[in-house]
Amino acid sequence: MSESPYLDELITLILQLKDKKAAKDVLSNLLTPQELEEIARRVQIFKLLKKGIPQRLIAEQLNVSIGTISRGSRELQYGKPGINRLLS
16 A cells, blocks of 8 residues: 555544544544444454464354455465554
């Protein structure tokens, strides 16, 4: 993903949030309920993969495709370190 000044500004604004409710409110303003749910589910995929849970079991538990789980696995292995840092 290429960096844009808009993304940089968004990140700066999000970092200014002081509490969970403020973060939830802002995310609810920016994203649809479905988008929020997809992002939350993606975080759960990363967490379960880091725990060593088999991909098929994750797919069944979260009702997502194996392809979605595989993409998450590739991100953990080869992507930027952000999600690994967040979940450590």
